[in-house]
Amino acid sequence: MTDREKKELQLAAVRVREGILTATHGAKCGHPGGSLSAADVFTYLYFKEMRIDPKNPRWADRDRFVLSKGHTAPGLYSALANRGFFPVEDLPTLRHLGSYLQGHPNMSTVPGVDMSTGSLGQGLSAAAGMAKGAKVLGKDVNVYALCGDGEIAEGQIWEATMFSAHYKLDNLCIIVDVNGLQIDGPTAQVMNSAPLDEKFAAFGCDVVWADGNDFDALEAAFGCFHANHGSGKPTAILLKTLKGKGVSYMEGQVGWHGKAPNDEEYAQGMAELAAARAALEV
Numbered sequence: 001m002t003d004r005e006k007k008e009l010q011l012a013a014v015r016v017r018e019g020i021l022t023a024t025h026g027a028k029c030g031h032p033g034g035s036l037s038a039a040d041v042f043t044y045l046y047f048k049e050m051r052i053d054p055k056n057p058r059w060a061d062r063d064r065f066v067l068s069k070g071h072t073a074p075g076l077y078s079a080l081a082n083r084g085f086f087p088v089e090d091l092p093t094l095r096h097l098g099s100y101l102q103g104h105p106n107m108s109t110v111p112g113v114d115m116s117t118g119s120l121g122q123g124l125s126a127a128a129g130m131a132k133g134a135k136v137l138g139k140d141v142n143v144y145a146l147c148g149d150g151e152i153a154e155g156q157i158w159e160a161t162m163f164s165a166h167y168k169l170d171n172l173c174i175i176v177d178v179n180g181l182q183i184d185g186p187t188a189q190v191m192n193s194a195p196l197d198e199k200f201a202a203f204g205c206d207v208v209w210a211d212g213n214d215f216d217a218l219e220a221a222f223g224c225f226h227a228n229h230g231s232g233k234p235t236a237i238l239l240k241t242l243k244g245k246g247v248s249y250m251e252g253q254v255g256w257h258g259k260a261p262n263d264e265e266y267a268q269g270m271a272e273l274a275a276a277r278a279a280l281e282v
Contacts, residue, residue, distance in 0.1 A: 005048075008047075009215045013040050014277045015078075016042055017273055018078075023094040023101070025266040029103075030073075030094060031072050032247075032256055032261070033243045033253070033254075034071070035075030036243070039246065046065075064141065066114060066130070067117050067146055068121070070105055070118040071258070074094060076113070077094065080112040080113070104116070120148070124174065128160045135168075142171050149182070150183070158199075173222070178239055179241045179242060204234070206228045206233045208221045208225075208237050210237060211241075212240055224237075244256050246272070
């Protein structure tokens, strides 16, 4: 990745984070913390990694993305809007009565959403089905699923992983946002899933750890996924991230898992992101 490409991704990630704040502030509810921790991987997927066409969201040969941790819809919506799937100006309508941007992704109403999600644990099964379908049809389609580290406690995650290894779905990329915090507190205390790498390896995956808030690390991790094609093994990318990344008062704070910024907090966060953008535009 050139310096210019990385700077473009960094700038896009700032815009995605601005959209997350704008959406949750407009809704007066939502989940900014985990959306912000995953903002860089949303950006990398939609601005570099995936084969997609915003002008043709239902293109049959597109890569697929499933947001298994569906409550972080503000992050997905912001990435989609900034990528051109629908107007950025619609983000503040999040969760409003009559808006097509509801609290969890709806594939029937939101351009670019490939699967309706929300009930934790189920998204990965849908992604595995998509990957299996692509294999049956002989399609060169990659499927990406983003899970939360709190979500990993759901048994269906492991059923889907076992299915994916059994059917040799090397076109499936399982991504886990390992920010260490869930709604009830630190994941290590609520339901300790460590060692995640050994668990996914035992279930038949090729496993990669990466810094999920660093674009060079993301490029290397997804490079491993592509190198793994033909192996018959799904790839699990475990991303170490910071909850609330990019907004100082949200960083590492479990309380921002599921609440929106008020007017003062919104202004502060947007000012911090504007400063980050200005620094990158120098």
